[in-house]
Amino acid sequence: MKTPDPIPARLAALKTTSTPDLKQQWRDLFDTEPPPFNRRYLESRLAYRIQELAYGGLKPETVRRLERLGEELDGGDRKKSRIRADMTPIAGTRLIREWQGVEQIVTVxxxxxxxxxxxxxxxxxIARAITGTRWNGWVFFGLKNHRRSA
Structure with a gap:
């Protein structure tokens, strides 16, 4: 008789594991300190890592293809790659902001x-050019809530 696969049970157990225990699992599985992200992130990355170690990771050609696709999107610029694509407005979008009675229009x-x-x-x-002071441009144009990001 075939023994049951223990991996699904390990994955299910992540939901009820305490956060300190999740962080310890991170140290054990990644050999690094856990990042300061939320619990859901830890659970999802641990679940992937458990499966990766048990069943194998992505094929090298898949990794290369994903890296090439990423470079096509961000030109290999590490800063750009950290910006979530769904947060950047689509090219052609017009951002409109009134500043001191004058309408300012920016085209993406x-x-x-x-x-x-x-x-x-x-x-x-652009926000600095308009106001003469330092601004977070995303906040200035209303694309990011300053209170929520703090």
């Missing part, structure tokens, strides 16, 4: 932003 381009006919790499640079 494939490689940055355009304001008053000039190209900018960041919204913060």
């Amino acid at each position: 381009t494939s490689d940055g932003f355009e304001w008053q006919g000039r190209h900018y790499k960041s919204l913060s640079a």
Whole structure:
């Protein structure tokens, strides 16, 4: 008789494991300190790692293909790769903000932003040009709630 696979039971147990125990499992499975992310993140990464060790990870050609696709999206720029794609407005989007009675219109381009006919790499640079002070461009244009990010 075939013995049952213990992996599904290990995965199910993650939901009821205490956070300190999840962090210890992280240390055991990744040989690093756990990141300061929420519990759900720890559970999902641990679940993947448990399966990866038991059944094998992605094939090397799959990893290479994913890396190539990622580079096509962000040009190999590590900063850009950290920005969630679903947070960046689609090229062609117009961001409108009134500042001191004047309507400011920014157009999202494939490689940055355009304001008053000039190209900018960041919204913060545009916000600084408009206000003369340092601003988080995402907050200035209402794309990020400053209170929620704090």
